[in-house]
Amino acid sequence: MYYPYFRGKQFELITIREMASLLAEKDFIPVIEPVRESLSGLKKTLTAICDAGGRAVVIVNPYHGDHQDDGAGITDLLKEDFKDFDNISAGVLLRTDMTVDAVMTCYGQHAAHNPVLVHAGFTAPKALAAALDDSMLGLTNVFVEDHAKLLYRKHFDQSTCILVRDGFKRQRNADYPELEEFSDLHVTYGDLGMAGFGDFLMVGDAYTEGGVQPMPLRST
Numbered sequence: 724m725y726y727p728y729f730r731g732k733q734f735e736l737i738t739i740r741e742m743a744s745l746l747a748e749k750d751f752i753p754v755i756e757p758v759r760e761s762l763s764g765l766k767k768t769l770t771a772i773c774d775a776g777g778r779a780v781v782i783v784n785p786y787h788g789d790h791q792d793d794g795a796g797i798t799d800l801l802k803e804d805f806k807d808f809d810n811i812s813a814g815v816l817l818r819t820d821m822t823v824d825a826v827m828t829c830y831g832q833h834a835a836h837n838p839v840l841v842h843a844g845f846t847a848p849k850a851l852a853a854a855l856d857d858s859m860l861g862l863t864n865v866f867v868e869d870h871a872k873l874l875y876r877k878h879f880d881q882s883t884c885i886l887v888r889d890g891f892k893r894q895r896n897a898d899y900p901e902l903e904e905f906s907d908l909h910v911t912y913g914d915l916g917m918a919g920f921g922d923f924l925m926v927g928d929a930y931t932e933g934g935v936q937p938m939p940l941r942s943t
Contacts, residue, residue: 724750724919725909726780726865726885730787731757736764739779740771747777754780754814754841754865754887754921758788762800773808780814780839780865784829801836812837814865817845827854842875843867852878865921876916886912887921 729735739746739753746753753772757765765781772779781801784794798813805811813833817826817840826845830838842864845851848871855862862882866875869889876884888908912920 724752724885726752726754726887726919726921728754728887728921728923729756731755731759731765731768733759733764736768740768743768743771743775743777746772747775752778752780752919754782754839756782756785756787756814756816757790757797758785760789760796762796765797766800766804769805769808769811773805773810776810778810778812780812780841782814782816782841783833784816786816786818786843798833801833806835809837812839812863814839814841817842817851819844819846821845823847823850823854826851830855837863839863839865841865841867842871844870848875848878880916883918884916885919885921886915886917887923889923 729739736755739755745751755765755768769779769781781797782794783797783801785791785797790797801811801813813836815826815829815833815838826840830840840862842848844867852859859879859881862879863885864876864879864882865885865887867887867889876886886908908920908922
């Protein structure tokens with residue numbers, strides 16, 4: 724399974740919307756971190772995904788953008804417009820500033836939307852794994868590799884594990900080589916004990932207000 728990670732800017736949402744049928748056909752599951760105050764584009768995109776029979780993970784507590792201080796609008800959108808769609812999962816983003824109690828509270832608030840935990844800097848994996856206890860078997864954990872190394876991931880090995888790697892190395896334009904390795908994770912994720920893989924496409928993990936349209940999704 725492929726989990727491409729998108730920041731929910733307008734051009735990214737349009738890309739997902741236009742490719743909703745292909746995403747569903749290939750079993751690609753986009754992870755969307757909404758960064759714009761208006762959620763109308765996100766609603767259209769999720770509707771297109773549902774109409775195509777696809778799946779998606781929506782971050783309910785974004786780290787970047789207009790919802791970083793309050794993701795209530797995203798939660799309300801899921802509850803009001805997608806309450807009967809079990810293919811739309813609530814993603815809980817685990818950063819350095821979150822406690823185990825905060826994670827479990829957010830997890831419980833979104834229990835009706837098959838919550839997915841996205842590990843991106845969290846520092847108490849052992850305590851969280853203990854708190855999750857019996858929920859672990861039915862849980863999907865998405866690990867951003869730079870923030871969740873092997874020992875960290877071992878605490879969650881009874882769950883469905885997805886590894887996301889940032890293959891884009893940001894440099895000055897003049898310093899980019901003509902050919903550059905991106906990632907081999909699409910052929911090695913199984914050897915790492917993962918059930919799927921992901922990346923930040925050709926824009927990388929670094930967040931900027933501007934940007935260009937993502938390159939086409941990889942084919943597997």
